[in-house]
Each structure stands twice: as structure tokens, then as C-alpha cells.
Amino acid sequence: MDRKEFYKRLWVDESLAEVTGYNPYYLSVNSGLNERLLVNGCKMIDLASNNYLGLATDSRVKQAAIEAVQKYGVSLCGTPIATGYIDLFQRLEEELASFVGLERTVILPSCYQANNGLFSCLAGSEDLIVVDRLVHSSLIQGIKAAGCKIRPFLHNNLNHLEGILQRSSSYRQVFVVTESVFSTEGSVAPFKKIVELCEKYGAMPIIDDSHGIGVLGKSGRGILEEQKIEGYKGIYTASLGKALANSGGMISGEKRVIDYLKYYCSHLVYSTALSPAVLAGISAVLDIIRVEFTGIKHKLISYQRQIHKALIEGGFEVVAGEAPINSVQTASKEVTFSLGQRLYAKGILSTPFIEPSVPLNQGRVRLIAGAGLSPGTVDEAAGIIKRLGAS
Amino acid sequence: MNIEDRVINSVKGVLDKRPEVTLDSRLLEDLLVDSLDKLMILSAIEDEFGLEIEEEFADVHTVKDIVVKLKARGF
Structure with missing residues (x-):
């Protein structure tokens, strides 16, 4: 045994950043998500964050957070099962359940923890989890931790999924796991049809609606509203740190499932509860969505189309998606970083994805123009993108 | 269909947008x-x-390795 050898193993490969002269990770951000984001001292246009509705710096949301801090302080210094379950927490659980149209909700410190903790709590070695090939790492890691049989199905491919379900009757329970919006692609799952297949074969659907909540549906209530899925009997998870502009994660479903998770999901039971400021902030965002969603969504879609048009005119290969996301196909990780770097050099912050976040050689650069940006800023971004493609 | 073709077809069936699949x-x-x-x-x-x-x-490591493993299982 040699501790020097241990430290030698902890080596971060930075060669890609050296070759491309660009490291998009852990950038030093010196401002909030304002009209311009201050990154390493430079003003940048934010096409990187998941601030879809532009509410992260909304004055009403900030005020709600301030008032919560004044009433409760900054933390309850305990897990929800101990001192963290303040009235704000309980009310927000009810609000969120009602918002997505499900019976009960539990709130976790992040959706990563929700997705990580869910499967080992509900599934075991006698079960099968059938999962879309492109789901987020949090779901894959959570599924692997459950120790059950895993069968991935081709992305959004209902025939492949049904074939697997037909051959899987010997398991105690089959779970079908997918996401509403695949954030590196902008594609949306045919979830209504997946739910119908689950009904047919007695499987339990589980959907991660992190990029759908606050974005999809006539009033922003997410994938279930978008695809008119009534009486959903499966499990639902979502992030509270994207369109809902705060932090945390939620799991929703039938009372029996949520009550069970509240006592047996260790990611919840042993994690300090979300802070009062965040709980109040989420509640304020839900209030705004209820009243203003139509106008905000209109801006979001219009910006997405404008950036999409600029990318096409610039000669970029854009993934055909249905969500307010533009995803540029860049293939290799070198090309992916290089595009991210070129955008950065012209004042646009984007999100490059390389393996293992995407399959090998299927790099993407994602651009999200949130509704908080001004039309002038989006015009400027579109102009930069077009010129960059032409050069 | 022989075992080699059955393996190649199985691999092709779940790999979209990939180059040609051969035993090697x-x-x-x-x-x-x-x-x-x-x-x-x-x-x-x-x-x-x-x-x-x-x-x-x-x-x-290769498609052929899958065939070898299957043959070892009696296929």
C-alpha cells in the first residue's frame, strides 16, 4: 500500500482543454443570471443556463426568498424527517403535487438525489428496469444502485420497448424509465404511448420531467399536461432548479409511494432539508407561472426559433427537437469544445456535451435562450451565430 | 441462419447510425x-x-468474442 500511488491515480485529463484552449467547466461566474452574465470578468450572453422562464433574478422571487429568510433564518439545520419540515416545506409539497396533478409530492435537495435514491428504495434483484438509452446520468446511476436487471431501449423507440416488455413477464415488477425532454437533444418522449404500453404489460412508468416542468403544457405543468395524460399511476420526478429557477428535486405519485419514500429513501432522510429561501422562491415562481405562463412561453418559443434560424443560416447541423432547446451536432469532443470556445470568444456562453454525457462521438453544443433575455440580446446572439458559421 | 449472422444481426438491431458490423x-x-x-x-x-x-x-472485445462465448455455451 502506498498513498503516493493513490494520489497518482487521481489524475484529471485536461488535454482537451489544452488542445482547444478552452475549458467550459467551473467557469468563474461573478453575477446572477442578469441580461449579461459576468464570467471571468467578461460580459457574456447566457445561452447556457436552464433559466428557461427567466425567473432566477425576478424581483418577486427574490422578495419571497428574503421574507422567508427574515421569518425562518437561512436554514433549519436538519433533515426533513427531523427539524427541516417547516410549514413552508409542507405547503410547497402540496402546491407541487397540485401543480403537476398528482396525489402527493416529496421534496429532495436535488433531482440528482431524487433519481439516485428512488430506485434502490423501490426496486430489487427480482425486478427489471427498462430504460431509454439516452436518459440522464442521475437515472442511470440510481438504476445501477438498485442491483436489478437493466435493459436499455433505443431512444424513444416504442417498438423496441414493447418487444422488451413482451419478453419480460417473469419479473416481480418491471419499471419503464424515461425523461420528458432529453436535454442534450431537445427531443420529447412519446410518454402517453409509453404509459399505455405500461398499462398493457403491468409495468410501472417513471418519468423525469426536469426540462419539462414549467416549460411544457398549456399552463407549464409539464409532460403530463402536454400529452394530456389523465389519471397517471406512475412515478414522476423533476428538478426545481431549471424553469422553476431555484434548487432541489421532487418525486410525485400516489400517496402510498410517497409516504414510503419519506421513511425509506435515504437520500431524503439523511439530507439537510432545502432552505427556507429556496422553498419560498419556488412557491413564488409557481405563482408567477399560474398568471404569466402564456406570455413567457411565447417569448421562449420565439427566441428558440430565432436562434434555430440563425444556426441553420450559419450552416450548423441542428438536432430536430421539439423543446425550447437548440442542440448543435458536433460529433467529436474536439469539435464540440472548439465550437464552445468560438462562441465563448464572441461573448456567448453555451453548454458543450461530450462523452460520457452523450454517446461516444455524438457531441452536442446546447443553446437555451431563456425568456429573461431581451429581444435585443437575442438579436445580437443570432447575429454572432450566423457570422460564426459563415467564417 | 448461422450463429455468426444471428449475432451480427442482433448487434445491428440495437446500434443505429454506426458503421458496418462484421465479426472482426x-x-x-x-x-x-x-x-x-x-x-x-x-x-x-x-x-x-x-x-x-x-x-x-x-x-x-469484438463481435467474434460474443460468438465464441455462445459456442462455449453450446450454441
């Missing part, structure tokens, strides 16, 4: 197979041959 194709280097792709391939093999695959297929 290396899963990682030629077909860019990651851990989830590999799980899909092995699931397809399970369905095609009606068997349960455990750890013994963990070290397959």
Missing part, C-alpha cells in the same frame, strides 16, 4: 459502443438465443 468489428474502437450500448447488445443476444447472460460476457 471491435465494440469500442470500431462501433463506439459504450456501457449502455453493450447492455443493449447483450440483452438482444439474450432474446435471440433465449439465454440469461451473466458476468461471463463482460470481457467481450
Whole structure:
């Protein structure tokens, strides 16, 4: 045994950043998500964050957070099962359940923890989890931790999924796991049809609606509203740190499932509860969505189309998606970083994805123009993108 | 259909947008197979041959390696 050898193993490969002269990770951000984001001292246009509705710096949301801090302080210094379950927490659980149209909700410190903790709590070695090939790492890691049989199905491919379900009757329970919006692609799952297949074969659907909540549906209530899925009997998870502009994660479903998770999901039971400021902030965002969603969504879609048009005119290969996301196909990780770097050099912050976040050689650069940006800023971004493609 | 063709077809069935699949194709280097792709391939093999695959297929490197493992199982 040699501790020097241990430290030698902890080596971060930075060669890609050296070759491309660009490291998009852990950038030093010196401002909030304002009209311009201050990154390493430079003003940048934010096409990187998941601030879809532009509410992260909304004055009403900030005020709600301030008032919560004044009433409760900054933390309850305990897990929800101990001192963290303040009235704000309980009310927000009810609000969120009602918002997505499900019976009960539990709130976790992040959706990563929700997705990580869910499967080992509900599934075991006698079960099968059938999962879309492109789901987020949090779901894959959570599924692997459950120790059950895993069968991935081709992305959004209902025939492949049904074939697997037909051959899987010997398991105690089959779970079908997918996401509403695949954030590196902008594609949306045919979830209504997946739910119908689950009904047919007695499987339990589980959907991660992190990029759908606050974005999809006539009033922003997410994938279930978008695809008119009534009486959903499966499990639902979502992030509270994207369109809902705060932090945390939620799991929703039938009372029996949520009550069970509240006592047996260790990611919840042993994690300090979300802070009062965040709980109040989420509640304020839900209030705004209820009243203003139509106008905000209109801006979001219009910006997405404008950036999409600029990318096409610039000669970029854009993934055909249905969500307010533009995803540029860049293939290799070198090309992916290089595009991210070129955008950065012209004042646009984007999100490059390389393996293992995407399959090998299927790099993407994602651009999200949130509704908080001004039309002038989006015009400027579109102009930069077009010129960059032409050069 | 012989065992080799059945394996190649099973691999092709779950790998979209990939180059041609042959017995000599290396899963990682030629077909860019990651851990989830590999799980899909092995699931397809399970369905095609009606068997349960455990750890013994963990070290397959090429398509031919899958054929060899299957033959060792009596196929």
C-alpha cells in the first residue's frame, strides 16, 4: 500500500482543454443570471443556463426568498424527517403535487438525489428496469444502485420497448424509465404511448420531467399536461432548479409511494432539508407561472426559433427537437469544445456535451435562450451565430 | 441462419447510425459502443438465443468474442 500511488491515480485529463484552449467547466461566474452574465470578468450572453422562464433574478422571487429568510433564518439545520419540515416545506409539497396533478409530492435537495435514491428504495434483484438509452446520468446511476436487471431501449423507440416488455413477464415488477425532454437533444418522449404500453404489460412508468416542468403544457405543468395524460399511476420526478429557477428535486405519485419514500429513501432522510429561501422562491415562481405562463412561453418559443434560424443560416447541423432547446451536432469532443470556445470568444456562453454525457462521438453544443433575455440580446446572439458559421 | 449472422444481426438491431458490423468489428474502437450500448447488445443476444447472460460476457472485445462465448455455451 502506498498513498503516493493513490494520489497518482487521481489524475484529471485536461488535454482537451489544452488542445482547444478552452475549458467550459467551473467557469468563474461573478453575477446572477442578469441580461449579461459576468464570467471571468467578461460580459457574456447566457445561452447556457436552464433559466428557461427567466425567473432566477425576478424581483418577486427574490422578495419571497428574503421574507422567508427574515421569518425562518437561512436554514433549519436538519433533515426533513427531523427539524427541516417547516410549514413552508409542507405547503410547497402540496402546491407541487397540485401543480403537476398528482396525489402527493416529496421534496429532495436535488433531482440528482431524487433519481439516485428512488430506485434502490423501490426496486430489487427480482425486478427489471427498462430504460431509454439516452436518459440522464442521475437515472442511470440510481438504476445501477438498485442491483436489478437493466435493459436499455433505443431512444424513444416504442417498438423496441414493447418487444422488451413482451419478453419480460417473469419479473416481480418491471419499471419503464424515461425523461420528458432529453436535454442534450431537445427531443420529447412519446410518454402517453409509453404509459399505455405500461398499462398493457403491468409495468410501472417513471418519468423525469426536469426540462419539462414549467416549460411544457398549456399552463407549464409539464409532460403530463402536454400529452394530456389523465389519471397517471406512475412515478414522476423533476428538478426545481431549471424553469422553476431555484434548487432541489421532487418525486410525485400516489400517496402510498410517497409516504414510503419519506421513511425509506435515504437520500431524503439523511439530507439537510432545502432552505427556507429556496422553498419560498419556488412557491413564488409557481405563482408567477399560474398568471404569466402564456406570455413567457411565447417569448421562449420565439427566441428558440430565432436562434434555430440563425444556426441553420450559419450552416450548423441542428438536432430536430421539439423543446425550447437548440442542440448543435458536433460529433467529436474536439469539435464540440472548439465550437464552445468560438462562441465563448464572441461573448456567448453555451453548454458543450461530450462523452460520457452523450454517446461516444455524438457531441452536442446546447443553446437555451431563456425568456429573461431581451429581444435585443437575442438579436445580437443570432447575429454572432450566423457570422460564426459563415467564417 | 448461422450463429455468426444471428449475432451480427442482433448487434445491428440495437446500434443505429454506426458503421458496418462484421465479426472482426471491435465494440469500442470500431462501433463506439459504450456501457449502455453493450447492455443493449447483450440483452438482444439474450432474446435471440433465449439465454440469461451473466458476468461471463463482460470481457467481450469484438463481435467474434460474443460468438465464441455462445459456442462455449453450446450454441
